[in-house]
Amino acid sequence: MAEFSFELDDEQKAVRDWIHGFAADVMRPAAAEWDEREETPWPIIQEAAKIGLYSLDFYAQQYFDPTGLGIPMAMEELFWGDAGIALSIVGTGLAAVGVLANGTEEQIGTWVPQMYGDANDVKVAAFCSSEPDAGSDVASMRTRAVYDEAKDEWVLNGTKTWATNGGIANVHVVVAVVDPGLGSKGHASFIIPPGTPGLSQGQKFKKHGIRASHTAEVVLDGVRVPGHCLLGGKEKLDERLARARERAKEGGERLKNAAMATFEASRPAVGAMAVGTARAAYEVALDYARTRQQFGRPIIDNQGIAFQLSDMRTRIDAARLLVWRASWMAVSGKPFDSAEGSMSKLFASETAKEVTAQAVQILGGNGFTREYPVERMHRDAAIYTIFEGTSEIQRLVIARTLSGMPIR
Numbered sequence: 528m529a530e531f532s533f534e535l536d537d538e539q540k541a542v543r544d545w546i547h548g549f550a551a552d553v554m555r556p557a558a559a560e561w562d563e564r565e566e567t568p569w570p571i572i573q574e575a576a577k578i579g580l581y582s583l584d585f586y587a588q589q590y591f592d593p594t595g596l597g598i599p600m601a602m603e604e605l606f607w608g609d610a611g612i613a614l615s616i617v618g619t620g621l622a623a624v625g626v627l628a629n630g631t632e633e634q635i636g637t638w639v640p641q642m643y644g645d646a647n648d649v650k651v652a653a654f655c656s657s658e659p660d661a662g663s664d665v666a667s668m669r670t671r672a673v674y675d676e677a678k679d680e681w682v683l684n685g686t687k688t689w690a691t692n693g694g695i696a697n698v699h700v701v702v703a704v705v706d707p708g709l710g711s712k713g714h715a716s717f718i719i720p721p722g723t724p725g726l727s728q729g730q731k732f733k734k735h736g737i738r739a740s741h742t743a744e745v746v747l748d749g750v751r752v753p754g755h756c757l758l759g760g761k762e763k764l765d766e767r768l769a770r771a772r773e774r775a776k777e778g779g780e781r782l783k784n785a786a787m788a789t790f791e792a793s794r795p796a797v798g799a800m801a802v803g804t805a806r807a808a809y810e811v812a813l814d815y816a817r818t819r820q821q822f823g824r825p826i827i828d829n830q831g832i833a834f835q836l837s838d839m840r841t842r843i844d845a846a847r848l849l850v851w852r853a854s855w856m857a858v859s860g861k862p863f864d865s866a867e868g869s870m871s872k873l874f875a876s877e878t879a880k881e882v883t884a885q886a887v888q889i890l891g892g893n894g895f896t897r898e899y900p901v902e903r904m905h906r907d908a909a910i911y912t913i914f915e916g917t918s919e920i921q922r923l924v925i926a927r928t929l930s931g932m933p934i935r
């Protein structure tokens with residue numbers, strides 16, 4: 528097991544600086560333009576692919592970093608550059624993790640490369656779980672997958688919503704109900720290969736923030752996929768469902784809590800994104816406060832401003848420490864006995880919202896305009912308390928974990 532350290536090693540520092548260079552030189556200057564265009568920044572993704580930053584190799588390297596800090600460090604730097612563009616870059620990774628976590632070696636080898644394409648022809652992937660009536664309440668998902676044994680095909684019907692890269696993805700990973708009696712344990716994930724008939728993009732959403740990231744509905748109308756598109760395979764699914772049915776008989780609540788625990792390991796990554804946005808806004812605000820003169824002196828000369836900046840930085844560092852702790856726990860196989868993953872996401876996302884709002888205030892009228900980046904960062908930060916489980920759901924998970932009670 529790797530020892531915990533607050534210090535990144537030389538290799539990690541080199542990777543961090545390399546990502547930071549791309550974030551500062553390529554992403555940050557393009558951020559305002561793609562935010563206004565509200566389109567996927569394909570040329571930036573392509574530039575990232577050319578240097579190897581948008582690739583399975585890079586993602587896997589960070590994912591398998593034995594200290595656990597590879598992903599949070601990469602996320603922080605990319606989202607420091609720009610949240611919308613960064614989500615366009617890492618959205619594919621979120622779908623890839625779905626395959627890496629549940630797929631067979633063959634499925635990983637076949638589908639994950641197709642999610643990324645290559646530097647001359649970049650592709651993206653989408654992970655589609657949320658539905659119009661199943662957001663926080665994942666168990667009420669309605670998209671059905673029915674097995675057609677005669678043809679060894681799965682038939683999927685339903686509507687997914689809020690899918691990052693939904694409809695523009697080369698490969699979609701879709702979560703669907705295979706056994707309605709088992710709640711979230713009766714779900715399975717499917718690969719929808721490129722060009723599969725019956726899958727179409729519904730509404731594309733016009734958003735408050737992260738506008739360079741494409742978010743849309745995905746409609747599945749009689750989508751047929753071969754049996755080998757079920758992630759993990761049929762045998763494993765049948766075994767898992769049989770186990771779940773047994774456990775459901777023993778006690779449904781245990782089943783529910785077990786399902787929630789699986790998110791603990793992925794939530795710190797979202798916390799790290801929030802830390803990146805918060806840090807970006809704080810740095811702009813610090814710079815501004817040192818140079819902006821009012822009443823014949825820099826505004827940071829007022830304790831009212833200086834103390835705000837002190838609190839902003841303190842919260843950001845505290846958020847990063849929670850994120851790093853949870854990431855280290857995940858890679859070390861430590862049990863999340865106090866929902867430490869959810870804690871990190873909760874604290875970091877609330878920090879990003881608060882810190883970006885303070886940054887707008889410190890920049891005064893300029894903070895309220897699109898001439899300065901904090902206005903965009905403040906809009907972007909609002910997503911962190913919503914996706915990958917809202918702040919209320921994080922609190923629910925933490926409270927249930929701490930108390931051992933089915934708090935509602």
Ligand SMILES: Cc1cc2nc3c(=O)[nH]c(=O)nc-3n(C[C@H](O)[C@H](O)[C@H](O)COP(=O)(O)OP(=O)(O)OC[C@H]3O[C@@H](n4cnc5c(N)ncnc54)[C@H](O)[C@@H]3O)c2cc1C
Pocket residue numbers: 654655656657659661662663664688689690691692734737742910913914915916917918919920923935
């Ligand atoms: C930009 C964006 C990108 C996204 N990307 C993806 C993606 O790629 N793939 C995907 O599958 N999903 C994605 N999502 C969906 C996202 O995960 C959901 O929006 C989120 O889970 C919340 O679900 P909801 O929007 O239906 O809100 P709801 O669940 O309807 O919640 C509404 C409000 O009620 C509160 N609430 C709900 N239940 C409780 C409770 N029990 N106790 C207290 N409060 C409660 C919530 O906290 C929230 O404040 C994305 C969303 C956005 C906005």
